[in-house]
Amino acid sequence: MPDMIPFIDLKAQRARLKSEMDRMIDKVLDEGRYILGPEVSELEEKLSEFNGVGRALSCANGTDAILIPLMAWGVGPGDAVFVPSFTFAASAEVVVLAGATPVFVDVDPDTYNISVESLAAAIDATISGGELTPKAVIAVDLFGQPADYPRISELAKAHDLKLISDCAQGFGSTLNGRSALHWADVLTVSFYPAKPLGGYGDGGAVLCKDDALYAAMKSVRVHGEGADRYEYARIGLNSRLDTLQAAVLLSKLTIFAEEIQLRQKVADAYEAGFAQYVKKPKVISGAQSTWAQYTIEVEDRDGFRAQLSAAGVPTAVYYPIPLHLHEPYAGFPISPGGLPVTEEIAHRVVSLPMHPYLDGDQIGRIVAAVRSAT
Template structure:
C-alpha cells in the first residue's frame, strides 16, 4: 500500500544536510536550548510575519502556555471548535477554564463566526461564565476566517489564539494568522506539514511582553537569574536535535507548500463533482495538512480504496463535545449540527509535498471507481 504521507522522499532529499546537522549537534553536546533553537525561533518569527517565536516541547504545550500567561480562571469561557484534535479543548479545563464548543463552516470546516457570536451572547446572558479567549483552528491546513473572528474578539475584549498546529504556513490575503491573533501555535509532530522527528511545538506573537512571560513559563518559571523562579511554570523546551532537523526542513518548506497546492489542484480537477472536495476560504492559501473529502457511504468507500492499495484516514470521527470527558461542557445555541454532520462523512486522502504522477493518479482512479 502506498504511504499516506511520503516522509521517505523528503528525508532522502535532506539526508546529507540532516546527517551533518545531527553530527554537529551531538559533537557539540548542547542538547537542550542549543544555538539551533535560537536560530529556529528567529526564522519561525520571520516566516510567520511575527516579531517573536518561542519553541516548546509540543503543540499542546504551545496552546497551554498562553492560557497560563493570561491566568485563566475557573469561570472563564474559552470558545473552541469541537471538530478538531483533543488538544484544542483539553488545555482549557486543565488550566482552570471552561470550554464552550462552537460550530464550523460547512465548506471550510473551520470555526463559524456566526456560531461564535451566538455562543458569546449566550454565555454573557445565560451563564455564570465570563468570555475570555477564542481558539480558532486552522483545520486541515487552511486559515480560519480571521478577519471576522478577530473583529468579534476585539468587540468583546477577548484574546485570540490561532491554533495553527496543522496550518503553520497558511495565509489569508497574503497575511499569516499572526496578523490577527494574539498568539499563533504550532505543532511539529512528524505528520504535520513542518514536522520534526519527535515531538515539538512553538508559539509566534507580536507581543514582546507576552513572549517574555512565555519564555519564563516554558522553563519552570525561571527569571533573569538561573535557579531564581518568578512564577510556576512548565518543563517545555525543544531539544536541539529537533531544532536542527526543523531548520533543514524549513529550508524547503515553501517549496513543499507549493507542491501540496499543486497536488490539491490535481485532486480537484481529477475528482470533478463526484465527491465533495475541500473549499478554501477566499484569499486563503492552505498548507494542506490533510486533503479531506465528503462521501455518503464512508465505510464502504474506505474499504474499496483499501482494496485498491490506497490508504485513508478519518479526522475526526467523534466530535469532542460528544466524547465522555467533555459531555457536560456547554455548546453554542442550537447545538453543533454542521460538526456532527461532517464528522460522519469526511475522509482524508494521501497528501504531501511530493504527491503527483502515478501515485496520485492511482488515488484519483480509486476514488472515482469507489463512488461510481
C-alpha cells in the same frame, strides 16, 4: 493486491535532505548542547522570518504551545474559552488543564473552520448566563487552511477576548498574503512528524507580537523562571524543545515553502480529477492552504474506504467523534442550537493521501480509485 501508496511519505523527504540533516545532527552531537542549544534560538529566528510577523518561542509540543499563552494570560477557573468541537483533543484539552471551561462552537460546513455565527451566539449566551467570564477564542486552522480571521478578530475585539490561532496544521498558510498572526494575539505550531513542518519527534512553537507576553510565555516554558534560573516568578511547565529537533526542523524549513506549493499541485490535481464525484475541500477566498490533509465528504464512508484500500489507497478519518460527544468533555457548554454541522460532517469526512512527493502515477491511481468508489 496493489502496493499501498504512502499516506504521508517522510522517507522521500528524508532522502532529499539527508546530507544537510546529517551534518546538522552531527554538529549538535559534537557540541553536546542538547537542551536549548544554539540551534533552538536559530530556529526561533527562522520561524519568525518565515511567518513574516511576530517572535517565535519554541516548546516541547503543539499542545503546550496553546497552553503556554493561556497560562501567561492567567486564564483559569471561572473563565470561558471558545473552541470548535470538530478538532483534535489538544485544542480543548489545554483549556481544561488551565482550569478554565471550554465552550464548544460549531464549524462552517464548507471550510470546517470555526463558524463565526455559532461563535457569536456562544459568546452572547455565556455573557447572558453570567456564570463564566469570556476570556479567549481558539480558532483552529483545520487541515491547513486559515480560519476567517478578519471576522473572528472583529468579534473577539468587540468582547475584549484574546484570540489564539491554533495553527498546528496550518503553519505557512496565509490569508490575503498575511499570516494569521496579523489578526490573532498568538499563533501556535505543532512539529509532530505528520504535520507539514514536522520534526522527528514532538515539538512546538508559539508566536506573538507583544514583548511583555513573549517574556511571560518564556517564563512559563521553563518552570516559571524569573530573572534568575532558580527564581520562580509563576507556576510554569517543563516545555523546552530538544536541540536535535531544532536541527531537524532547520533543515526542513529550507524546503518548506517549496513543499507547500508541491502540496498545492497535488490538491489541484485532485480537484481536476474527481471534484464532480465528491464534496471537495473549499478554501476560503484569498487563502493559501498548507494542505495538511485533503479531506472530502462521501455518503458511504466505510464502503468508500474499503474500495480505496483494495486499490492500494490508504485513507484516514479526522475526526470521527466530535469532542463534545466524548465522555470527558460531555458536561461542558455548547453554542445555542447545538452543533449540527459538526455532528453531520463527522460521519462523512475522509482524508486522502497528501504530501509533497506524490508522483503522477500515484495521483492517477488515487483519482481513479476515488472515481470508481463513488
